[in-house]
Amino acid sequence: MTNTLEVDGLGKVYGDIRAVDGLDFSVAGGEILGLVGPNGAGKTTTLRCLAGIIAPTTGRVRIDGRDIRSEPVAAKRALAFLPDEPKLFEYLTAREHLNLVARLYGVDGWESKARALLDELELADKEDALPGELSRGMKQKLSIACGFLHDPRLIVLDEPLTGLDPIGIRKMKQSLKARAAAGAALVLSSHLLPLVEELCHRVLVIAAGHAVALGTLHDIRSRLGAAGGETSLEDLFVRITAPSGELAARSR
Amino acid sequence: MSILPLIGLLWLPSLKNRLRAQARRLRQPKYLVATSMGALYWWWYLGRRFFGLPPPRFEDRVHLVVEVGLSLLGIATVGVYWIIGSDRGSLKFSEPEAQFLFPVLTQSQLVHYKLLRSVITGFAGATLTMIVFGRRFGHPLWFTLGSWVAFTTLSLHAIGSSFTRASLAEHGISQAHRRIGTLAAVAAFGGLVWWSLGRIELPSPEPSLDWVVRAASAFDVGPVSWVLLPFRSAVRLALAPDAATFAASLPAALAVAGLHYVWVVRAAVEFEEASLEAAERRAHRRESWNRGVGTPKIGSWRRAPFRLSVGGGPEIALAWKGLIGVVRRLSPWSIVAMATGMAIALLSLGHAPPGRMATSILALIALAVAALFGPALARFDLRHDLVNLDVLRALPVTGESILLGEIAAPAIVLAVLEWLAIAVAQATFMWRPEFSVGARVSVWLTVGCLAPALSLAGLMVQNAIVVLLPGWVPVGPDRPRGPEAVGLRLIAVVANLFVMTFALLPSAIVGAALIALLWTTVGWYSLPIGAALTAFLIGLEVRLAAVVLGRALDRLEP
Numbered sequence: 001m002t003n004t005l006e007v008d009g010l011g012k013v014y015g016d017i018r019a020v021d022g023l024d025f026s027v028a029g030g031e032i033l034g035l036v037g038p039n040g041a042g043k044t045t046t047l048r049c050l051a052g053i054i055a056p057t058t059g060r061v062r063i064d065g066r067d068i069r070s071e072p073v074a075a076k077r078a079l080a081f082l083p084d085e086p087k088l089f090e091y092l093t094a095r096e097h098l099n100l101v102a103r104l105y106g107v108d109g110w111e112s113k114a115r116a117l118l119d120e121l122e123l124a125d126k127e128d129a130l131p132g133e134l135s136r137g138m139k140q141k142l143s144i145a146c147g148f149l150h151d152p153r154l155i156v157l158d159e160p161l162t163g164l165d166p167i168g169i170r171k172m173k174q175s176l177k178a179r180a181a182a183g184a185a186l187v188l189s190s191h192l193l194p195l196v197e198e199l200c201h202r203v204l205v206i207a208a209g210h211a212v213a214l215g216t217l218h219d220i221r222s223r224l225g226a227a228g229g230e231t232s233l234e235d236l237f238v239r240i241t242a243p244s245g246e247l248a249a250r251s252r
Numbered sequence: 253m254s255i256l257p258l259i260g261l262l263w264l265p266s267l268k269n270r271l272r273a274q275a276r277r278l279r280q281p282k283y284l285v286a287t288s289m290g291a292l293y294w295w296w297y298l299g300r301r302f303f304g305l306p307p308p309r310f311e312d313r314v315h316l317v318v319e320v321g322l323s324l325l326g327i328a329t330v331g332v333y334w335i336i337g338s339d340r341g342s343l344k345f346s347e348p349e350a351q352f353l354f355p356v357l358t359q360s361q362l363v364h365y366k367l368l369r370s371v372i373t374g375f376a377g378a379t380l381t382m383i384v385f386g387r388r389f390g391h392p393l394w395f396t397l398g399s400w401v402a403f404t405t406l407s408l409h410a411i412g413s414s415f416t417r418a419s420l421a422e423h424g425i426s427q428a429h430r431r432i433g434t435l436a437a438v439a440a441f442g443g444l445v446w447w448s449l450g451r452i453e454l455p456s457p458e459p460s461l462d463w464v465v466r467a468a469s470a471f472d473v474g475p476v477s478w479v480l481l482p483f484r485s486a487v488r489l490a491l492a493p494d495a496a497t498f499a500a501s502l503p504a505a506l507a508v509a510g511l512h513y514v515w516v517v518r519a520a521v522e523f524e525e526a527s528l529e530a531a532e533r534r535a536h537r538r539e540s541w542n543r544g545v546g547t548p549k550i551g552s553w554r555r556a557p558f559r560l561s562v563g564g565g566p567e568i569a570l571a572w573k574g575l576i577g578v579v580r581r582l583s584p585w586s587i588v589a590m591a592t593g594m595a596i597a598l599l600s601l602g603h604a605p606p607g608r609m610a611t612s613i614l615a616l617i618a619l620a621v622a623a624l625f626g627p628a629l630a631r632f633d634l635r636h637d638l639v640n641l642d643v644l645r646a647l648p649v650t651g652e653s654i655l656l657g658e659i660a661a662p663a664i665v666l667a668v669l670e671w672l673a674i675a676v677a678q679a680t681f682m683w684r685p686e687f688s689v690g691a692r693v694s695v696w697l698t699v700g701c702l703a704p705a706l707s708l709a710g711l712m713v714q715n716a717i718v719v720l721l722p723g724w725v726p727v728g729p730d731r732p733r734g735p736e737a738v739g740l741r742l743i744a745v746v747a748n749l750f751v752m753t754f755a756l757l758p759s760a761i762v763g764a765a766l767i768a769l770l771w772t773t774v775g776w777y778s779l780p781i782g783a784a785l786t787a788f789l790i791g792l793e794v795r796l797a798a799v800v801l802g803r804a805l806d807r808l809e810p
Contacts, residue, residue, distance in 0.1 A: 054810070073648045079648075092572075099560050100560070103561070104569055106562060187771060
């Protein structure tokens, strides 16, 4: 299987702070990688490096074989980045957002695709609404529609379910699975561990900017010597990321 | 919970932390330089006014003119509140205030919390006004205290009128009806002033200060004096030369302020009741929208300026986005104002020379403002989109394309405004007979080439500041404030002038050389040819700047 995303030695330094340090991982087409870690672990910094929003201090990010630094436009054409807080242009309607995205990514026949996406995300009756007229969840859905319009090869999601209602969450999960099944690679960062457990083929756990575990849940359980096959990701997460003193206290 | 402890718990720590954060920024040389420059400027402008020799005091008879003039200014301010004020209550709370204060404070306390803030802001404004103007009129202390009462009263009027307008709107009285009512009241007052002025006898046939003093005395008697009375009470307090006059004027001024206070508190309650009804109506509407009935739509006149096809450069797409933003920012009133201005300009064509001359001068001023200050004012480019920088950075677009696309919309808008101003000036300007039609056309074509080019260069400089010094662009709570903000603006103005001079000089020299070369052959027609070359070269410089700055934008981290 070819890797859609390849990350080698990714590091990001802000002044004296090493936010991300030496991350190596790859994601193949059709695979969903879960990115988990405590607050301040470097998840969002990692995602922003993957999306080309910030430049890594060290290392390399390749999307669909193209380096995000040397070929940013080509690499970003294959990418969709969906931040946790939907950022939209306040004076463009939902339909105009999709029109803009279609132009920037060169999406032929965008109108039918856009209509299908708006239907799928239950935004069909909001296509002439401005972002200010949409609820938080609807904005999130519009942001998702914009991200999916150009059929990206890599989808990077930061807390994708924030603001969605239960039906929206269910549809979003189905949509993510469908896109992975269609061959897209997904990187999903979330604190909702059951979601990660349900959707992701592999999990990358980072703490203090370092990768502390990478693999399938089964692999991680085996490596930690977790008893039985039923140890949840939440339990594993606590064992991996909790400071050693705290862990000792918990075990007592 | 009382609101007074909130000052200790909320405002003082916030102020302390803000000052501490600003002090920390001084470790960075660029902020240190900016703050020093701002502080020096404040000292130069304000310090010498306060500590320097007092300026010559006005004659006593001028005091009457100033008192009446400031009172009329107060009336005009109140008129503006009622005419252009929005239909929403003006007590705006920040999200943290709403989250932390709403559950623990009563409605009355919330109103008082905001009023207290406007009273404190009024004191800051009064102190500043005293430093700038106060020593010309009277005692600094009485001027400060009097101005404080005046500003607080005006502020209360702004809040009270906003609640009343909101309440009227909730009761179905439209904005247009309210504005017509206000304009009728203003017209009635204007008629009263006209009638009062008509009753005075001018002291001399020649215009002089005596004319103005006599005109001001017309406001001392009759019905017009009754209308002016509440405004004069506060102004008189500020202009009091001594403690005795201040004490004598204080009861009337405080009574006016007190009545405003009662109005605000009562209007807030009425508004709250009306807004509860409105909230129910909005809930019904929202329910209808959710069912797919009556989804809010933008008016047809606010549709996109053109259809964006899939093929083509990203710059056009970003310009399209910017132009949509311009169209949707325009209120119907601004369009009416522009149409009225154009209508007046066209009507003046058939009228006497003074009207035509005034119109052409106004058009030329508008042209100069658009060309020189337009780039600083038309901020719907990267300065506006800086908050969306991470969205722009995630798009498959180079920094160069982003820059060109972002400045295209304001450049187009400014060019259209400039050409409109030129058209009006051209139609109304009274040329001397020795200028031929060819000469006149050449001059307007020259201006028509140079003005948009100048704006374009100015826009690139403004956006260059965003790219190279993003921390200087006022966005969000971390934006520069106080002397730092003043210093940054000064540095930006100086840098702008410096860059513009050096950027424009070579193009201007080349254009001027071409004009000189062609002058003997084609005469006046050499002007637009040289201007077109200059504009082309400026365009080329802007393009080159976009390449260089685009690379910097690619490296810029949100």
